[in-house]
Amino acid sequence: MNVLLTGGMGYIGSHVAVVLLQAGHHVVLYDNLCNSEIETLARIEQIAGVRPTFIQADIRSAKALTDALKHHAIETVLHFAGLKAVGESAINPVDYYANNVGGTVSLLEAMRETGIRSLVFSGSATVYGEPQYLPLDEAHPLCATNPYGRTKLHIEEMLRDLSASDPLWRIVCLRYFNPVGAHESGLIGEKPVGTPNNLMPYIARVAAGELKELSVFGNDYPTPDGTGVRDYIHVMDLAEGHMAALGWLTGHPGCHAINLGTGQGYSVLEMVKAFASASERDVPYQIAPRRAGDVAACYANPEKALKELGWQAQRGLPDMCASTWKFVSSRPEGRG
Numbered sequence: 001m002n003v004l005l006t007g008g009m010g011y012i013g014s015h016v017a018v019v020l021l022q023a024g025h026h027v028v029l030y031d032n033l034c035n036s037e038i039e040t041l042a043r044i045e046q047i048a049g050v051r052p053t054f055i056q057a058d059i060r061s062a063k064a065l066t067d068a069l070k071h072h073a074i075e076t077v078l079h080f081a082g083l084k085a086v087g088e089s090a091i092n093p094v095d096y097y098a099n100n101v102g103g104t105v106s107l108l109e110a111m112r113e114t115g116i117r118s119l120v121f122s123g124s125a126t127v128y129g130e131p132q133y134l135p136l137d138e139a140h141p142l143c144a145t146n147p148y149g150r151t152k153l154h155i156e157e158m159l160r161d162l163s164a165s166d167p168l169w170r171i172v173c174l175r176y177f178n179p180v181g182a183h184e185s186g187l188i189g190e191k192p193v194g195t196p197n198n199l200m201p202y203i204a205r206v207a208a209g210e211l212k213e214l215s216v217f218g219n220d221y222p223t224p225d226g227t228g229v230r231d232y233i234h235v236m237d238l239a240e241g242h243m244a245a246l247g248w249l250t251g252h253p254g255c256h257a258i259n260l261g262t263g264q265g266y267s268v269l270e271m272v273k274a275f276a277s278a279s280e281r282d283v284p285y286q287i288a289p290r291r292a293g294d295v296a297a298c299y300a301n302p303e304k305a306l307k308e309l310g311w312q313a314q315r316g317l318p319d320m321c322a323s324t325w326k327f328v329s330s331r332p333e334g335r336g
């Protein structure tokens with residue numbers, strides 16, 4: 001199949017690209033490199049043995065997108081491009097609405113123009129807001145608690161409106177829980193710019209000796225050890241979930257939401273312990289106040305993905321930590 005990945009040079013898109021190339025799909029990566037590097041292209045090629053087509057352009061250009069879709073006879077779009085930092089979204093909400101919502105409108109215009117009606121969207125478990133019950137299934141009420149989350153919710157709503165207006169659309173919103181880990185080669189992975197906001201990249205930089213210690217945001221939550229619990233999912237499992245969704249979409253018109261999570265929650269302290277063990281390094285930490293906007297626990301009910309897509313996560317926490325460590329410690333700045 002000819003597929004176009006907006007944001008395909010980023011953390012999740014690059015892993016999905018590898019899996020799709022290895023399955024024989026023709027892959028076009030469409031990215032403006034605002035949060036990724038050109039070197040990723042050669043690394044994807046090194047792993048997959050095939051070089052994907054790369055187009056450096058912005059999703060807010062419907063013209064450039066239309067040209068790309070036509071020129072490569074694209075059949076399905078996987079839409080990863082977007083800005084994703086929660087804190088930054090509260091400081092620059094307009095950038096988030098312009099890039100995430102505006103960029104998606106322009107993508108949908110280009111798809112309408114070219115008659116492509118098949119879309120896999122990178123959604124987020126952030127659309128569930130504060131959990132009213134656990135585990136979170138797709139019927140849980142939706143609510144956004146910050147501008148980033150609101151862009152994800154607006155986009156999902158837009159996609160549901162679109163699907164209601166035209167039965168030919170086939171759309172799946174994959175709601176990711178907490179993607180972590182890296183390809184087993186250590187060649188591609190998550191490389192946040194500046195100090196990481198998310199737990200796993202922060203722990204990895206502490207283990208590498210680049211940051212002094214981890215601040216554990218709160219140890220008085222109603223969880224077994226008092227620290228926050230999340231559903232961490234290996235990025236390669238996530239990538240395989242996209243592959244499954246791509247095949248499934250062919251026979252499923254409409255707009256569907258499907259969780260991609262493991263169903264298993266781990267606390268911050270469990271993450272620290274697992275990472276220290278995988279890296280054989282100390283991960284010093286101190287207990288700090290709760291982070292504003294955090295919830296005690298968040299994990300998926302992954303049954304719909306199994307029932308519909310025939311997919312479930314295969315990789316465990318040791319693998320998530322070991323692959324992250326391999327990626328981080330193989331970078332020159334990560335050798336500590």
Ligand code: NAD
Nearest residue numbers: 007010011012031032033034035036058059081082122124
């Ligand atoms: P990422 O920043 O690594 O990748 C996004 C890619 O999109 C980058 O390569 C960036 O250069 C590109 N991009 C951004 N704006 C663009 C634009 N206007 N035009 C063209 N390219 C553009 O992020 P990621 O972690 O790979 O996330 C991918 C998607 O998954 C995002 O939509 C994100 O919101 C969503 N998501 C991520 C997580 C997570 O924890 N990583 C969790 C839930 C949902």
Ligand code: UD1
Nearest residue numbers: 086124126178197198199202215216217228230268293294
């Ligand atoms: C965060 C975002 C969420 C986004 C997700 C992507 C916030 C409030 N939420 O979720 O919208 O979809 O990333 O993966 O930013 N922690 C520490 N110390 C740290 C960093 C984190 O103790 O330095 C704790 C947090 O309090 C939380 C857990 O680690 O309990 C996971 O945090 P993080 O990786 O930031 O993910 P989320 O908060 O789940």
